[in-house]
Amino acid sequence: MMIHTILTIAVVSSLLISDVVGIRFVIDREECLSVNVDYEGDTVYVSFVVIKAESPWHFAEDGIDLVIKGPSGEHLYDTYDKTSEKYEFIAHQKGLHHFCFTNKSPYHETVDFDVQVGHFAYHDQHAKDEHFKPLFDQISKLEEALYNIQFEQHWLQAENDRQAIVNEKMGKRAIHKALVESAALIGASVLQCYLLQRLFERKLGISRV
Secondary structure, three states: OHHHHHHHHHHHHHHEEEEEEEEEEEEOOEEEEEEEEOOOOOEEEEEEEEEEEOOOOOOOOOOEEEEEEOOOOOEEEEEEEEOEEEEEEEOOOOEEEEEEEEOOOOOOEEEEEEEEEEEEOHHHHOOOOHHHHHHHHHHHHHHHHHHHHHHHHHHHHHHHHHHHHHHHHHHHHHHHHHHHHHHHHHHHHHHHHHHHHHHHHHHHHHHHO
């Protein structure tokens, strides 16, 4: 019984094959990345988050564009002006898939980008035993759930990093604004004192006459 369980776990482990690509990069205008998909029918999971803009005071919601193309250059997906996005698709062809980002803002943007390719080896083995099909279906659902959890965790972490940077920039801007307002208030107070002094001196001169 124990040997059968170990063999089952070993078979299940051998069925799950995945390639993961994770990168954080700075984009100026356009950046294209390519990921190889080894088998037709593989599921490709994609996510990105714009972490920050390379400007000390800039924290506007500037998004980027993403266009996904297949090995033959066919259009698969696009999204525009997004600060974060998650997407998944079935690869109908094996080969290099291209992910092109476009930044239309005047600032350099730091982007956190993830691609994960999931493949089930049993699709290539043409298993004849129909008793394994329900098990494979459950494994497929479990794999998808695990991918979704992993992507969600990573996406939330990237969003937290982005929010922390936004809060830091807003804090710096608030401090800068407070300093400017304080300087303006001090300047107005000095000017007021000067004008009052001149007024008293003028009244004192008139009274002496």
